[in-house]
Amino acid sequence: MMKPKITVIGSSNTDMICRVPSIPLPGETLMGTGFSTVQGGKGANQAVAAARAGGDVTFIACVGNDAFGQQAIEAYQKEGIDTSCIQKIDDTPTGVALINVADSGENSITVAAGANAYLMPETIDKFRDIILGSDIVLMQLEIPVETVCHVTLMVSEANIPIILNPAPAREIDKTTLKLLTLVTPNEREASELSGLWPEARDEKESALEIQKQGVKSVVVTLGSRGAYYLDDKSSGIVESDKVKAVDTTAAGDTFNGYLVVEMAKGKSLTEAIDLANKAAAISVTRMGAQPSIPYINELT
Known part of the structure; x- marks a missing residue:
């Protein structure tokens, strides 16, 4: 079977991570x-997740013409991601x-x-x-x-x-x-996107309001609870595996990368969510963003 062709258009940052007792x-x-x-x-996280999920991924982004930008491109190439559409911007730092x-x-x-602001039409x-x-x-976003x-x-x-992960929450x-x-969206983003923040009672109310605005389908990620989905045929929660979280960075990105690859393979929305949940659950047991993202062979 040919790998599904996934184009990810988004941000590339260098993450500087400090472990602390509390926020x-x-x-x-x-x-x-x-x-x-x-x-x-x-x-970038979602592009890496989609590649590790088995997608043929092209990443469109902007980085600075600096050491961080070059390191990022080299890292994506090692993942098998097509980086030919990544633009280097002079006199502007790579996002951090x-x-x-x-x-x-x-x-x-x-x-x-940084350079992410230069990814214009x-x-x-x-x-x-x-x-x-x-x-x-x-x-x-x-x-x-x-x-x-x-x-x-x-x-x-x-x-x-076309799939949009509306994070961080912004007006669309x-x-x-x-x-x-x-x-x-996650729960907070769903509430804001729905226009109900902070009065939204739960993810179901937020998702229904978003759908009323014209979006065909909504998946609200719920952390350790899994994900709630709403489309034109059904709705419900797909539960996630229970794990001990050590770092939730990039859990949502892992979910999205796996979700789109499974959808592109022709899986139903609930089947795609189930595998995406499993991938996200593994990611929170590891430190870091891209280092935490599992490969497809770890899920099968």
Whole structure:
């Protein structure tokens, strides 16, 4: 069977991770217990997850013309990802994320976009033929919103499924929402995207409100509870394996990468969610973003 062609359009960051006893409060200084630098960024994490899930992945992104950017490209190439569409931006740093990871597995993240802000519609147009040759297109919101809207219109006109992981939560115009095949927010993002924040009672109410805005299907990730799905035929929770979390960084990205590959293989939404849950559950038992993402042979 040929590998499904997945195009991921999104952010590339260098993650600087500090292990701490707990997430620092405002004004509080804590002594860290460990430090590491690894590749990250929601777009990059999802591209790596899709590649490890068995996809033929092309990653469209912008990095700085610096050491971090070159290291990122080399790392993606080792994963078998097509990096020919990654643009190097002069005089602008590669995006970075500063991550505190508590002993409980909880994290707090601050992102400086850097070169990610240069991934604009005119850059996307250079790779139109590549994008339109995809089985599925996956995006997130660590890149300019106008780029997300531009890609959505382009891909929807070609009747190619387009998945948006609306993270971090940002306002998206209703016209774009109506063209999306699937959105995959977490509980907080679903509440904000629905317009019900902070009054949303639960993920079901948020998902229904998002669907009313025109999105065909909604999958709300629920952490250790699994994921709630809503489409035009059914709804329900697909439970996740119970594990001891040590670092939740990139769990959602792992979920999304595996989800789109399974969907592109023709699996039902619930089947795709089930495998994506298993992959995400493994990822939280490991430290780091991309280092934590499992390979498909670890799930079968």
